[in-house]
Amino acid sequence: MAARCDILFLCDIFTKLNDLNKLLQGNRKTLVDCKSFITTIILKLMLYKINISKCQFHQFPQLVSLKDELVDEDLTTHRNYLQLLHDNMVGKFQDDIAVNIPNWCSNQFEVDAFDCEDDIQEELIELQNDNDATMQYHHNGKESLWYHQSILDSYPSLWRHLKLLLLAFPTSYLVESSFNHVGTLFSHKRTGLVSQRRDLQLKSTSLISGSFGENGNQCKIKRKFPEVNLSEKYRANIKILLTLMAKLNPQ
Secondary structure, eight states: OHHHHHHHHHHHHHHHHHHHHHHTOSTTOBHHHHHHHHHHHHHHHHHHHHHHHTTOOTTOTTGGGGGGGOOHHHHHHHHHHHHHHHHHHHHHTHHHHTOOOOTTSSOTTTSOGGGSOGGGHHHHHHHHTOHHHHHHHHHHOHHHHTTSHHHHHHOHHHHHHHTTTTSBOOOHHHHHHHHHHHHHHTSGGGGGOOOTTOSEEEOSOOSEEEEEOTTSOEEEEEEOOOOEEEOHHHHHHHHHHHHHHHHHSOO
């Protein structure tokens, strides 16, 4: 019975960790999002530990089916596991937790400029009274506002504070997505490449000139850099990867 309780407990915990992993994936996730999601799950782990101590299993839909069969030893094991998981996540993400996010970062058009740092007060007032910037903010969101070069040039002090926070959070999603796209660019499957997530948009162009055997293997391959239209986030990374692949696979 103890083994069954442990399995159901782990099913609930892994479900929550999988949900966290999904939240951290995507081409528009930033350090601000990362800190929010991670600090939330860390606080929830302590909540789960306290509730298990009180024999409250509302957050454990699988384990609750055996709540009448749990003994003190099972509860102690689960509490210790949650504490260990909490400590592990605090240590692993300590840099992200320590990131200082200004209070005006999330509500740039609502915060009182007089309560902000001295070096951004003037530009923040100008931004809040910029009609074009206000429209972009309400239509596309706060992150998209800073994708426009005109905004970056007009408010350099604000951008100096925000540029690190709005960088893409370096999860495995970004790495795997970039390598996967580059690998597809150099394969015969490029003609059927359709990116549903619009992470990478390709022009109809010849990426590899050569012929293919009956089994699909390439022969007489001649590589050249593709003409690609990349989203801003991947442009630099893909150029570096293409350069490396060209060096590893010379003509």
